[in-house]
Amino acid sequence: MSSSELLQFVVSGLQNGAVYALVALGFTLVYASTGIINFAQGEFFMLGGVLAVAGVRFGLPLPLAVVASVLVSAGIGVALERFALRPRRDSGGLVLIIITIGASMVLKSLARHIFGPNEMALPAFTPGPPVIIGGAAIDPQVLWIWGLTFVVVVALTLVYAKTKLGRAMRACSLSHDAARLMGVDTAGVVMLSFGLAAALGALGGAVVAPLTQTAFDVGARAGIKGFAAAILGGLGSPVAAVVGGLLLGVLESLSVGFLSSTYKDVISLVVLLAVLFLRPQGLFGRAGKEKV
Amino acid sequence: MNTQFKMVVAVLAALLIAVTGVGCSGSGSGESTGDVAEPYRIGAVVSLTGTYAGLGTPEKNAIEMEMKRLNDAGGVNGRQVEVIFEDDATDPAKAQAAVARLIEQEDVIAIIGATGTGQTMALRDDIDRAAIPQVSMAGGSVITAEFDELVFQTPWPNRTVVPFTLRQLKERGLTNVAVISDTGGYGKDGHDIIVAQAAAAGVKIIADETFNPGDTDMMAQLTKIKSASPDVVLMWNAGKEAAIVAKNLKQLGMDVPLVGSPGNGRREFIEGAADAAEGFQFAAGKILVPEAYGVDTPAYDVATAFISDYTKAYDVAPDIFAGHAYDAFLVVTDALSRIEGDATPAALRDAIEQTSGLVGIGGTFTYGPQDHNGLTEADLVFYRVEGNEWVLAK
Amino acid sequence: MTMLSVRGLSKSFGGLTAVDNVSFDVHEGMIKALIGPNGAGKSTLFNLLTGFECPDAGTVTFLGQPMVALKPFKVVRAGIARTFQNTQVFGEMSVIENVLVGMHTQLATGFAAGALRLPATRKADRMAVERAGRLLRLVGAEEFADAPGADIPHGVRRLVEIARALAAAPKLLLLDEPAAGLNNAETQALAASLRRIQADGTTILIVEHDMGLVMEISDEIVVLDRGRKIAEGSPKLIQKDPAVIEAYLGEEVPDA
């Protein structure tokens, strides 16, 4: 195997991985503020793509369509939290998780009613021939994916570390009661985290759509991959989610390269299981210890 | 615990009411009202939701349109035709329940469907027990390879298309073939036939990769294929991943032709792959370029009329799945029209088997006691995408 | 006769030594108290004794058997039952069911027998329910028998935990602040219950802040400060011990 092929596998893995990472970031954000897994996260990935296509068909310029789709998705995420989850926020995680499952069924089905069952194409952000680096071909759209993922991670990390909002979010992730005592508007933080998570999922869906097309049913797979990436990272910081996503993507493409394309998902899942069995809290997760 | 039991009793009581109610309606619908205009009832099992929603929806559209056209023109034998649709949600178990309902409660004389191969196969026990004919719109080889005298299919199965396609490759001198297929039913079926027949067709498989339905990037598989330096990449799948393969191929700068399957004869492929679709070749029936039928032939008239009607009714051109459904409906109603006397399921089955020279969208159907496929390689042509349009490949 | 023997027990968490080379004995039939200011390492010591934490060094011997590194459920089977400072009552189960869970080691019903509800199972359960009722009366929580664990007052939760621990028929009972949240009358009732438990042949090791209760019921006292044992002896001796007084200075004066 030549080095340019190896590089190509890694590039391909990082491309998929960056998309997983964006979805995983959404999982991590919601988990941090509420302690639950939002099963509708994958559907926001779907919404990002189909709404962007709808925007373009409606006549919006592409950048505007993408921004609009991310904003609308964020709005739907906020609405989901406000109207379907907040009334039950004291009922425990289980109830909330099942509500997000119900929401994902509704979102997916509504998308089919509105946008039809067929796949839809989104134009490339900046059309052009692939960039060749070290013998590996990289589509300009992939640069967009990496660029946006990078910007998002840096922005989130800065917000987490430097701003009042970030402190509020971190406080919420430790204890809602404590956060409330510190004067944090916990309800607001939770709502914001849902909106942000939806926006990130939608951004992932929109930015990858020019490469892959999109359709009403792409959410489930994106959700599974993003969840796997988030768990692999350990549901901790934004960086953990991104590393989890990139690792998963590279693992898959190296499996194709060196082992078998048919069993690439099996191989990556076996590695994930092995990681979990050896480190039950994921790669970067804090070891949760019950207090006696 | 106590009141919980009350709840259970309530639910079961409600169930019981439903049971008895349905029991009555079931027996009621079975009785003939004696009306001369009693319509022929045909059941259709299609996937309107779930993975195959994109296939089942145009199928339903085509059948509904044709049913209306036929009934407006007076129906068959002076009787109207009524098609009762059931959605199987792309689930074999649901398909089975659906067909049981169509047989039990709707008293249908034939089943059109299902959309998918797995769902089609799931119906077989019920079809056999009720002894009514089934015309499937799914392309899996297994449907007619595991022969059942009641079961027919309208698409060209991979058994027909693969040898035709391989011969096209051979004729073009593309003998070092890299195969990439999906692990879904259609892709795997095609893949296995390609592998089995490659040697006989005089081509050599030098790379063999797969991807999963829903995968969003095949760069890794194609990188491996690239290192094998094939003359041609042969792709077998029917989903949206096809466009990704085409684009990835171009991204990698591979200057080899990409050849696909009839499942890629969809506008969405061209839109999704954009300029990467240029030069893409595949075998399919003649509907995509009706001139292939020969401009003065009846087939040309049938196809152009269907295309213009469908486009008018639904605002999009019909795809190959709409064509399969058109053919299935045509096969059943044509057979009905040839029955003298009572249109029993048995008579209908025999009439379908006797179908000969029936001009449909997929080709000219001639079934026989050993052949429930009806189509031959003569109904296939080789296409090429040029300027975002399908043209006949030379 | 020495029932429990603790020798050189140490445990630290990330550089912070919680229990430092502690040794003491508990003799059969006595009530021994473990006191010390907050953060002295009492709860950690309990966790070490009951298998919830693994010590860094030292040994624990119970009735001649080494106990260190045993899992909590094996400790219970060996005959040591405990309660928690932060009560661990099963909130979705009724109080009497909580006590029935405590009889886990005393009953034999497995999955198959439970699913079939054999006559023997029913009989064993009937007797268990009777015994659970008796235990609740013993600790004075019988009026809450049918209430869900989540709905009872905090003070009662401690009593329920005592009944639940007793249900395991332990030879040694470890109580972690049983009187917290009880009023005077209730504390007196608790003292009486503890004496009855002692009279029934159960040895007791108790962590308690209520000095009145400790002085009243205990036969011996061990005092911990910052993880180390600073004194051991009868209540009278301890009350006069300068090291103990020193340790408690600056701390909130214990209820006396």
Added chain:
Amino acid sequence: MSARYGLDRAIARVAPVLIVALVAAVPLLTDDRYLFKVLTFVGLNVIVVTGLALLFGYAGQISLGHAAFFGIGAYSVGYLTATRALPWLAAVAIGVALASVVGLLLSLPMLRLKGHYLAMATLAFSEILGVFFVEASAITGGNDGLRGIPFPSVGPFKIATPGASYLLVWGVAIIVVVLASNLVRTRPGRALRAVHGTELGAQACGIDTGRLRVQVFTLSAGLAGLAGALYAGVVGFVSPTTFSLEFSVLLVAMVVLGGTGSITGPVVACVALTLLPYIDALVPGLPRDAVAFLQDWEADISGIVMIGVLLFAPGGVAGMLRRSRRAGDAS
């Protein structure tokens, strides 16, 4: 209040008999094969959901992999009876045993996992097995599915009609529900609830929480395998798409909608949620347009029902029942 309580007790005595009588009476009232099929699916789901209620509703351990255990049971019976011509009963026994053993082997390394990590591990297992179902086509028939599975038969008795299949499945389902209801009221069941309540408390009661977890996971995997084993015989066709993650998620949703810490609640939720997509055919005389609409909007309706139930009754069916009983007691 006491009169009401007496009535409750009377109903509690009579209800099981009544339910059995009702289930047994259905074949006398109708011979609609479709209805039998639908009710058979309901019965099969009841078996899986009962196992999952023990695992999840009582022991608090989530599994997103139960569709895979269902698949193990189904493929075992399908392969052994259709290809190997084994007697049906032996094949069922092997299918259940295999599902249990796989459950056991999976649960051991998963002991350290909790919550979402456990969910991911079971999900990964289910996805891996899904690939196996497709790829091991010599055993499973691959994507085309496994056909020609003979009807269940024991000696000379053959269960060949939908009505008989219905009775078989519901017979097993009722036995399973009764055994599970017994279980949760005795020592192992109390231990499960205790582990769910607080693991520390359970350990302090002398419960070997690890062993208990393994036991209940094995049991519920076995029950899912049992349902799958029955599925193969009565449906006669097994294909990989049936054992999807969606199915696993739906099963978990049934348990939550039914209410944790209850067997009856999840069973009621399972019956309702399984019937929901078929409601168009169960309610006679519905206009065709309404039927088409219901089919088209089924997923939306299911989703909204799930959200609605939990918004207004977070304790699920069991919670509603408990509340109504308390309200009754208070009056």
